[in-house]
Amino acid sequence: MSEAEDIIKEIVRLEEEIKKYPIGLLVENPNINEHNRINYEIGELWKRYDRIEDDRKADNAIAIPEKIRNRGKRLE
Secondary structure, three states: OOOOHHHHHHHHHHHHHOOOOOOOOOOOOOOOOHHHHHHHHHHHHHHHHHHHHHHHHHHHHHHHHHHOOOOOOOOO
């Protein structure tokens, strides 16, 4: 399993966990710290996921010109 898939599974798990700590409209809510901690963790995981996807796209972008360059060459 790829690291990106692992990150998505962890995000899904945290999204389920955050439901245990509803914050509603109350300012003095005892769940706010835990809710914010989980929400921060989810944000950090999305950043990691985006970096992995950006790296993957960059790797593919580098490979495409090579394929184009080699398209017209004959094997000798």
